[in-house]
Amino acid sequence: MKRILLIPFLLLMISSVLLAQESIETNEEALFGTAEGQDAVAGSDEESLFGDGELISEVEEKQENLSTVLLTSENLEIGGRYRFDASSAWSFNGATGPFGADLIDDPLTLDLGALVFLDARPSETFRVYGEVDVAYPFSDQGGTREFDEVFHVSELFSDFQFGDAVFFRAGKQTINWGVGYFFSPADLLNVTEIDPEDPEAELEGPVAIKIQAPIGAHNLYLYTVFEDAASIDEVALAPKAEFVIGDTEIGLGAFYRAGDAPAAMTTLTTSLLDFSIFVEGIVSYDERFFPSATAGFSYRFSDDLDLFNISVSSQYLYNGEGTDSELHYGAASASWSGMFGSDFNLGCFWLGNLSDGSGMIAPSLSWNLIEDLDLTLKASYRYGGVGDEYTPTPAGDTMTLSVSAGFGGGSF
Amino acid sequence: MKNRIVVFILLFMIVAGALFAAELDGEKILRAIDEQRNFTDRDFSSVMSMIREDPEEGVEKKVVQQFRRDGEDKFVFLFLEPTVQKGQGYLRIDDNLWFYDPESRKFSHTSMKEQFGGTDARNSDFGASNMIEDYCILSIEEGTLGKYSVYILDLEARHNEVTYPKRKIWVTRDRNLVLKSKDYSETGRLLRTSLFPSYAKAGDHYIASKMIFVDELVEGKKTSITLSEISLEPLPDSVFTKSYIERVNR
Numbered sequence: 001m002k003r004i005l006l007i008p009f010l011l012l013m014i015s016s017v018l019l020a021q022e023s024i025e026t027n028e029e030a031l032f033g034t035a036e037g038q039d040a041v042a043g044s045d046e047e048s049l050f051g052d053g054e055l056i057s058e059v060e061e062k063q064e065n066l067s068t069v070l071l072t073s074e075n076l077e078i079g080g081r082y083r084f085d086a087s088s089a090w091s092f093n094g095a096t097g098p099f100g101a102d103l104i105d106d107p108l109t110l111d112l113g114a115l116v117f118l119d120a121r122p123s124e125t126f127r128v129y130g131e132v133d134v135a136y137p138f139s140d141q142g143g144t145r146e147f148d149e150v151f152h153v154s155e156l157f158s159d160f161q162f163g164d165a166v167f168f169r170a171g172k173q174t175i176n177w178g179v180g181y182f183f184s185p186a187d188l189l190n191v192t193e194i195d196p197e198d199p200e201a202e203l204e205g206p207v208a209i210k211i212q213a214p215i216g217a218h219n220l221y222l223y224t225v226f227e228d229a230a231s232i233d234e235v236a237l238a239p240k241a242e243f244v245i246g247d248t249e250i251g252l253g254a255f256y257r258a259g260d261a262p263a264a265m266t267t268l269t270t271s272l273l274d275f276s277i278f279v280e281g282i283v284s285y286d287e288r289f290f291p292s293a294t295a296g297f298s299y300r301f302s303d304d305l306d307l308f309n310i311s312v313s314s315q316y317l318y319n320g321e322g323t324d325s326e327l328h329y330g331a332a333s334a335s336w337s338g339m340f341g342s343d344f345n346l347g348c349f350w351l352g353n354l355s356d357g358s359g360m361i362a363p364s365l366s367w368n369l370i371e372d373l374d375l376t377l378k379a380s381y382r383y384g385g386v387g388d389e390y391t392p393t394p395a396g397d398t399m400t401l402s403v404s405a406g407f408g409g410g411s412f
Numbered sequence: 413m414k415n416r417i418v419v420f421i422l423l424f425m426i427v428a429g430a431l432f433a434a435e436l437d438g439e440k441i442l443r444a445i446d447e448q449r450n451f452t453d454r455d456f457s458s459v460m461s462m463i464r465e466d467p468e469e470g471v472e473k474k475v476v477q478q479f480r481r482d483g484e485d486k487f488v489f490l491f492l493e494p495t496v497q498k499g500q501g502y503l504r505i506d507d508n509l510w511f512y513d514p515e516s517r518k519f520s521h522t523s524m525k526e527q528f529g530g531t532d533a534r535n536s537d538f539g540a541s542n543m544i545e546d547y548c549i550l551s552i553e554e555g556t557l558g559k560y561s562v563y564i565l566d567l568e569a570r571h572n573e574v575t576y577p578k579r580k581i582w583v584t585r586d587r588n589l590v591l592k593s594k595d596y597s598e599t600g601r602l603l604r605t606s607l608f609p610s611y612a613k614a615g616d617h618y619i620a621s622k623m624i625f626v627d628e629l630v631e632g633k634k635t636s637i638t639l640s641e642i643s644l645e646p647l648p649d650s651v652f653t654k655s656y657i658e659r660v661n662r
Contacts, residue, residue: 026605026624026626026634031558031607031609031624032557032558032559032560032591032592032609055560055584055589055591055609055610055611056589056610056611056612056613056618057611057612057613057621058612058613059612059613059614059621059642064643064645065457065643065645065646065647065648066457066459066477066479066641066643066645067457067479067647067648067651067656070477070490070660071659071660077662079495079498079662117662119662127659129662159659164648164649165650167650167655167659169658174517176517176518176519200513200515200516200518201515201516202515202516202517203516203517212655214650214653214654214655216505217505217506217508219653219654219655244505244506244508246507247506247507247508247521249508249521269520269521270521271521276520276521298520305629305630410496411495411496411498412495
């Protein structure tokens with residue numbers, strides 16, 4: 001019986017000691033002492049809170065260059081991100097959703113996998129990095145699933161340099177080329193395109209050699225792209241220059257591969273009031289010029305009480321690459337994370353083909369139940385004529401309701 | 413009548429002279445603060461350990477490597493901890509501030525006014541100090557803070573580029589070290605109290621080696637920052653580039 005009483009008492013003792021260690025001292029008398037004649041706050045121990053009572057300490061300067069320390073490591077670093085998301089969706093014919101419309105699909109989706117990276121830094125001028133994604137199901141499913149879908153190498157490159165002025169990255173790598181958020185027509189180098197519904201996801205890059213020469217705030221690049229090249233004639237070249245003028249960054253680049261339409265691109269990023277502005281344009285030549293351009297903005301607002309953490313992004317795309325017609329697109333998203341300081345996040349995403357009038361709008365509400373458990377409710381409404389870009393099925397307008405949960409995902 | 417005029421002129425001169433002297437002293441203090449805190453002639457590196465207390469979210473620790481070259485308005489911040497933020501970085505060159513996200517491998521322009529990596533500190537807390545150009549002095553008085561004799565300065569922003577439009581700072585009289593700052597909104601609402609209880613002397617400069625930022629709007633929310641591994645060794649030019657941030661991160 002005494003033992004039972006002892007346990008809560010010990011827990012209380014330990015938690016109070018831990019709390020005392022963690023809490024940040026902000027008592028000014030404890031931090032700065034008291035003037036002579038003034039009473040110290042009862043219980044405040046000036047000596048222990050303020051060291052030897054001196055405000056200033058002479059530092060023993062570290063002689064090694066910390067910037068090079070970060071570039072080397074005696075050990076191979078292994079890390080990554082684990083994910084396990086389950087999602088169930090119900091798609092209905094028509095805008096009324098479950099209220100009177102026909103159920104046309106109800107798939108259950110599991111996304112179990114991990115992205116694992118290896119980072120080796122034997123010297124400050126040489127590094128090897130590799131990244132693979134392993135995804136469930138972990139078998140070929142009777143020949144219906146490629147090995148590449150289970151075990152996918154997304155990056156494998158080395159970094160080396162010439163002096164402290166020219167830097168090389170050689171291998172399969174994600175390339176930083178365009179500046180668009182939902183669309184990036186100028187990005188001719190990466191293997192995958194931006195998914196407007198997941199615009200911050202890492203893109204898969206090509207096998208290439210990047211040569212980078214920073215000059216102050218400016219940068220010069222030359223990419224030699226080997227992806228899918230069977231002979232030296234099929235190797236692509238892509239030079240790019242980034243210039244900083246005031247608070248604006250301007251990029252000028254070109255892409256050339258024998259047999260493909262050569263292209264020239266330009267990008268611009270700047271700030272206007274509290275908005276981040278981005279503009280991107282590209283023109284390719286194949287018997288005639290094909291221009292495409294995009295412009296957009298992003299805005300973030302956070303109040304001092306953390307009640308309103310708002311993010312808004314919007315972008316317009318003019319796609320002149322089509323052979324038959326020119327197309328116009330728009331996309332926008334707004335999110336309110338930690339609504340009124342709670343664990344709820346509200347979001348809304350819109351994507352539309354302005355030329356054929358089709359599109360989708362998807363409001364969502366997510367709830368962070370506990371630290372590693374999220375629940376998301378989403379309604380996705382696709383509108384437009386039958387056969388339009390975002391309503392390709394004979395069903396025309398569709399409403400999809402989905403519930404998804406993330407179980408214990410995170411970085412390691 | 414003549415005597416009255418002479419007395420009046422004398423009084424006016426004394427008052428005007430006193431006000432002028434106060435203005436001069438205040439500007440001298442702000443200039444001294446800038447000179448001591450800015451490493452205009454040397455590079456500066458250190459590791460910042462940040463502990464954030466939030467009554468709802470609990471205690472969170474972040475570790476950030478910082479490199480500064482104040483003479484050229486440049487800095488680099490790299491998140492070393494926690495794992496979920498590891499690899500994120502900020503690069504500042506003049507008026508340009510880029511945020512690097514290792515997940516997408518993208519750089520994006522961001523604002524100096526934004527909160528620094530989800531703490532109560534602001535990006536502007538870590539760049540070069542420019543008090544003399546950012547603020548004008550409304551009043552100056554003598555006082556004490558704990559056992560230290562201080563000047564207490566009321567400041568108002570000269571332009572809207574600063575994070576806090578109004579500030580009140582407590583500065584030691586002997587070495588012009590800022591011990592405390594109360595930061596206000598345009599309407600005079602107290603937003604944040606900053607405490608600087610210890611300084612490190614590096615060369616001829618003083619740098620706050622411990623900083624405490626108290627969020628005055630959310631009770632119990634505060635961030636403590638401690639500096640370690642301080643170095644004034646020259647840094648290669650290549651550190652203040654996008655290339656360095658990409659190479660040093662995953």
